[in-house]
Amino acid sequence: MNFLLENWILVLAAVSSGAMLLWPALVRSSQGAALSPAQAVQLINREKAVLIDVCEPNEFAAAHVAGARNIPLASLEGHKSLPSNKTLPVVLICQSGARAGRAAATLRKLGYEKAQVLGGGMKSWRDANLPVEKSAA
Incomplete structure (x- = not known):
């Protein structure tokens, strides 16, 4: 837990990049x-x-x-x-x-x-x- 608090920028960057990778797949599935x-x-x-x-x-x-x-x-x-x-x-x-x-x-x-x-x-x-x-x- 201490790691997350001390490196919140890295965690935020990881979550953001994961969301950007998943976004095209989510859009495609909703449009067919x-x-x-x-x-x-x-x-x-x-x-x-x-x-x-x-x-x-x-x-x-x-x-x-x-x-x-x-x-x-x-x-x-x-x-x-x-x-x-x-x-x-x-x-x-x-x-x-x-x-x-x-x-x-x-x-x-x-x-x-x-x-x-x-x-x-x-x-x-x-x-x-x-x-x-x-x-x-």
Whole structure:
């Protein structure tokens, strides 16, 4: 006990550094970590997850995940193509994952508690050699 009192600065530094190391993990767990392509496929197959591509229509036409619905990020709120069952898992996809992250936050505010992002976006999907479609021009 005497050591703690005499070296309170060291103890404070140790506690502070430990808190800083744990903070990113706590934030990630509250927001839901990004899914790998394999995890996304498991959600689709096991829990009937809905795939939503939040890219612009021209990006969606160029290439998208097979079976995905296109709902651009700007028109996401209140879109008629959103699943009516808010308990279904929703996997959000974009080119890199950035727009999908914003879309997931929006959907969680709307009550879709299982809205998750495909980490790495279309690039990670392609890198995993998973099916990609192109829309007719």
